[in-house]
Amino acid sequence: MFQPQIRIPATYMRGGTSKGVFFKLDDLPEPARVPGAARDALLLRVIGSPDPYGKHTDGMGGATSSTSKTVILSKSSQPEHDVDYLFGQVAIDKPFIDWSGNCGNLTAAVGSFAISNGLVEASRIPRDGLCTVRIWQANIGKTIIAHVPITSGQVQETGDFELDGVTFPAAEVLIDFMDPADASGAMFPTGNLVDTLEVPGVGSFPATFINAGIPTIFLNAEDIGYNGTELQEAINESPEALARFETIRAYGAVKMGLISDISEAANRQHTPKVAYVAPAKAYVSSSGKDVTTADIDLLVRALSMGKLHHAMMGTAAVAIGTAAAIPGTLVNLAAGGGKLDAVRFGHPSGTLRVGAAAEQQNGDWVVTKASMSRSARVLMEGWVRVPGDCF
Known part of the structure; x- marks a missing residue:
């Protein structure tokens, strides 16, 4: 007996020169709300990996390192932060998700998603201007500040900011990576500059x-x-x-x-x-x-x-x-x-x-x-579907 497909709320977003599938932690099936094999299996199936054809035809991935990405967001567990951001880089041809680092490009979309999905307190969102979203990057244990433009109380995604590597202009999002050196060791691990x-x-x-x-x-x-x-x-x-x-x-x-x-x-x-x-x-x-x-x-x-x-x-x-x-x-x-x-x-x-x-x-x-400007945009939102027995 084959299991029917299940549907999971998800948003497909571009952030900088990358794009990925964004989830709220609480929207994931219960076994996938914690790290482990079930979470990895679910996200691999969402993306369509592993794919020996290297196309991701049967998933949401784009079969490149820039487009085979997943993001899980939740209200922050850290004081003085708004949102916890967990990033998974999905391998294309192997059943493997790398949780060892951040995606700086998709960081630009984290603030936007957090505001639009109720992860930032309403009192912190101006009617017009910039909303400062305090992000806890859970993979690397670092604080990132996203300055997200707001117009009439809503995230502004359109604009004239051009980012090489992205086809169309959009609204500029300034990202500050606070204390970006590795918290667990020296910035120069060998002790030398060269x-x-x-x-x-x-x-x-x-x-x-x-x-x-x-x-x-x-x-x-x-x-x-x-x-x-x-x-x-x-x-x-x-x-x-x-x-x-x-x-x-x-x-x-x-x-x-x-x-x-x-x-x-x-x-x-x-x-x-x-x-x-x-x-x-x-x-x-x-x-x-x-x-x-x-x-x-x-x-x-x-x-x-x-x-x-x-x-x-x-x-x-x-x-x-x-x-x-x-x-x-x-x-x-x-x-x-x-x-x-x-x-x-x-x-x-x-x-x-x-x-x-x-x-x-x-x-x-x-x-x-360290600071840079990026942009972000919602490409699609709704539900992603996967076979109910894939995890």
Whole structure:
């Protein structure tokens, strides 16, 4: 006897250059309201993973790292916060959800969803202006502040803010990532701004390892045979290049202390990220837009879930802004060096500006805040349906 489908209230949202399926915790079936196998099985079925065809035809996912995402929100359990935000990065070809990090892009949609779904006290929502939504990012134990535009008491989604990597303009949402360095360890896990990363069979490279926004490994483009102006096809259509980057990522994860052996990297796909940087050069973005050296301070390309990202992950942008603000990192040097409070970097879809406030305290670098602008929009709301026995 086959079980009928069940329906679960859900909202399909774009946040920054990502999109995902958003749920209120209390709307999930009871077994999925707590971490564990039932929750993972349910969300995998919602997205349509694992899919050996790599299409997500039978689910809500988009078969890319930017579109295979789930979010669970609830009233915050933390004092002085409005909403708890839990993010799950769903693997495409494996029965696996990575809960080890945040999605900075979808953060832009969290505040909007929280306001529209009664997770923010009505007294905190102005009739017109900006609503400050205090988000507890449960994956990484960090505070994020979203400044969401409100018009006539409702979230304003339309506007003229343009974000490279997103087709249409929308309302601007300013995001502040408070104290973005990893709370469980040092911002620079090796104690150095630049290390040598030795990767057997690949090579030895200067690298900056940083825990800010999301654990990230930064390399120099020229050291690994690139110039920093590459678009997705230059990397993603080369199985050899992707395998090489994954090997670099695995050895870098060991160096950062995130795993103890490279064999563990396969079960930690979301973190760390690998990115490479280069001084500013002119290029043509994936949309055909000319990016000149006057438009940017440096070039950055980053991989997510094993593929070159079409724009830039929001959490990696936090890592970029943080590393740029600290003199001597590879990111800072690619941007010209010195004290930098903000940088505009070129990515495959265009440019993005990110700022960070960095200072030295007792000889250690501390970043109190990293900021960037994003936008968000509800794409669809209602119910998502899954077979009743899928979890």
